[in-house]
Amino acid sequence: MSAKVPMKVVICWHMHQPQYQDMITGQYSQPWTYLHATKDYVDMVAHLEATPGARAVVNFAPILLEQIDDYGRQINGYLHNSVPITDHLLAALASPVLPSGQEERVALIKACLRANRQRLVDAFPPFKHLASLADYVILNNQALDYLQDQYLVDLLVWYHLAWMGETVRRDNDVVKSLLLKERRYTLGDRRQLLTVMGELIGGVIGRYRELAQQGRIELSTSPYAHPIVPLLLDLESTKDAMPEAPMPALPKYPGGEERARWHIVRGLEVFEHYFGFRPKGCWPSEGSVSDAALQLFGEYGFQWVATGENVFKNTLHKYSAKSSVPAKDVPTVHHAFQVKAQGPACFFRDDGLSDMVGFTYADWHADDAVANLVHHLENIAKHNKKDLENTVVSVILDGENAWEYYPKNGYYFLEALYRRLAEHPDIRLTTFSDALTSGVRLYQLPGLSAGSWVYGSFSTWIGEKDKNRGWDMLGDVKSVYDRVLSEGRLSTEGLARSERQMAICEGSDWFWWFGDYNPEHSVSDFERLYRTHISNMYQILGAEPPEYLAQTFTRGKGAPAAGGVMRTGSA
Numbered sequence: 001m002s003a004k005v006p007m008k009v010v011i012c013w014h015m016h017q018p019q020y021q022d023m024i025t026g027q028y029s030q031p032w033t034y035l036h037a038t039k040d041y042v043d044m045v046a047h048l049e050a051t052p053g054a055r056a057v058v059n060f061a062p063i064l065l066e067q068i069d070d071y072g073r074q075i076n077g078y079l080h081n082s083v084p085i086t087d088h089l090l091a092a093l094a095s096p097v098l099p100s101g102q103e104e105r106v107a108l109i110k111a112c113l114r115a116n117r118q119r120l121v122d123a124f125p126p127f128k129h130l131a132s133l134a135d136y137v138i139l140n141n142q143a144l145d146y147l148q149d150q151y152l153v154d155l156l157v158w159y160h161l162a163w164m165g166e167t168v169r170r171d172n173d174v175v176k177s178l179l180l181k182e183r184r185y186t187l188g189d190r191r192q193l194l195t196v197m198g199e200l201i202g203g204v205i206g207r208y209r210e211l212a213q214q215g216r217i218e219l220s221t222s223p224y225a226h227p228i229v230p231l232l233l234d235l236e237s238t239k240d241a242m243p244e245a246p247m248p249a250l251p252k253y254p255g256g257e258e259r260a261r262w263h264i265v266r267g268l269e270v271f272e273h274y275f276g277f278r279p280k281g282c283w284p285s286e287g288s289v290s291d292a293a294l295q296l297f298g299e300y301g302f303q304w305v306a307t308g309e310n311v312f313k314n315t316l317h318k319y320s321a322k323s324s325v326p327a328k329d330v331p332t333v334h335h336a337f338q339v340k341a342q343g344p345a346c347f348f349r350d351d352g353l354s355d356m357v358g359f360t361y362a363d364w365h366a367d368d369a370v371a372n373l374v375h376h377l378e379n380i381a382k383h384n385k386k387d388l389e390n391t392v393v394s395v396i397l398d399g400e401n402a403w404e405y406y407p408k409n410g411y412y413f414l415e416a417l418y419r420r421l422a423e424h425p426d427i428r429l430t431t432f433s434d435a436l437t438s439g440v441r442l443y444q445l446p447g448l449s450a451g452s453w454v455y456g457s458f459s460t461w462i463g464e465k466d467k468n469r470g471w472d473m474l475g476d477v478k479s480v481y482d483r484v485l486s487e488g489r490l491s492t493e494g495l496a497r498s499e500r501q502m503a504i505c506e507g508s509d510w511f512w513w514f515g516d517y518n519p520e521h522s523v524s525d526f527e528r529l530y531r532t533h534i535s536n537m538y539q540i541l542g543a544e545p546p547e548y549l550a551q552t553f554t555r556g557k558g559a560p561a562a563g564g565v566m567r568t569g570s571a
Helices: 032-050 062-081 088-094 102-111 117-121 125-139 141-146 149-162 166-171 173-181 187-213 229-233 235-240 256-275 291-299 309-322 351-363 366-383 385-390 407-423 432-437 465-487 492-505 509-513 520-541
Strands: 007-015 056-060 217-221 304-307 336-339 342-348 392-398 427-430 442-445
Touching (some): 007 032, 007 366, 007 407, 007 432, 032 062, 032 166, 032 187, 032 407, 062 187, 062 256, 088 102, 102 125, 102 141, 117 125, 125 141, 125 149, 166 173, 166 407, 173 187, 187 217, 217 256, 217 432, 229 235, 229 256, 229 291, 256 291, 256 492, 351 392, 366 407, 366 427, 392 432, 407 427, 465 509, 465 520, 492 520, 509 520
Parallel strands (some): 007 056, 007 392, 056 217
């Protein structure tokens, strides 16, 4: 292939985790923020640093930035000022004294098995051996009587070594020495490992900031606690893509527009605090958009938003009867669009390519996978050869969960991906903002079908019994919140706490997991945490929590791909 104009390709990685910290006790219920920080956020930035010709968009949810910062400060505080660590698993790695009770020890052992067996456990023979013993102990608890603390120490160290970025395992002398030691780790070894983790977590945000300052990546944001903004604005927007969907008893989310604006404003403040500038672009939480949401994002100065391919398809279908443009002349999903010639530009995810990276290529040889991706891109360029200067291919996906399923945390794939695309004469890696600056044409849309990157609908967050129950619970506490605020009963500090706690309750992740098609342990974790956050909201407001918060309302029993942490864009 020899194109006159290189085709623009944007790779956008979205990084987000919900709020795992109990805002009253300060305890973290799940370790995923710090584990992904030492493994995926560190590896991703290292690959970008190592390839000067690489370009990418990296999107951080603001509530994730706050948690990364908190973990970095906690580890530093523990190492230098004996400040307690409020994450049970991380505290166990650091503590000289391990739990002695059988129930606590079993819980710790189970926690150290929560990783991909093939890629993160079996890839390391010493860890594989420890995990095999753990499997036996879980089934035969009496065997705990024969396990010394050294076993728990080695299991903890190996778990955290497995959840370490491949670039760190290759380059960091402390980590390399711990890998070579294999067993009988000391308290000094654990402290060395914790020190490395603290340096990685404490420095990772700054590394992305530096790349952005050099113009090598574009950083973008999402609303503060990752809410589904179109649903906050109008629950009935669900019907755009799912006209027959059962709905919550809640007719509308009270004060939804005010809350949506709060998330956007607070998200911008947090982003600017950590990166020093205002972002030009926004990946709306889960790529969730609607006409009203798009207008709102435009009001706050966003120049672009991105969403899913099926939103594009649903939009074309919705407005096909009103269009005078022949179907053959409709621009493809590989272009930039604008609604009614105003507001931010819209880019749409190529579901096929994005899902290949997220799911399919994990089992391929890295060179074959990248060659296949390049082949698809070359075919797209041929298809769009008459309008290549305006063609923008958007590969958008989760930047943290996919790599657990790749060999070596995706090291060979990511290295080959950036290198091959940066060197390709007919492909230009770019960012959404740079694509707009280059003068790509903004094709016009009469409106936008409401939906998300998942199936082009909101079915992952509403329209099912348990998800709808979650919305009704949220609506109940929001009504109490509104009443307490109107009565002026909260102090300045109490108001700030309640605003943040309300935002956490409004996050999208809780609803993602509700429903029996998800794994039992994940549903249990997120369902319990959601009820905790809602209960904390009542506590902060000085109100009596309803009895139903003491009852489990959703249980999982499914076994979706990738454990349910990722979905494909199309059903």
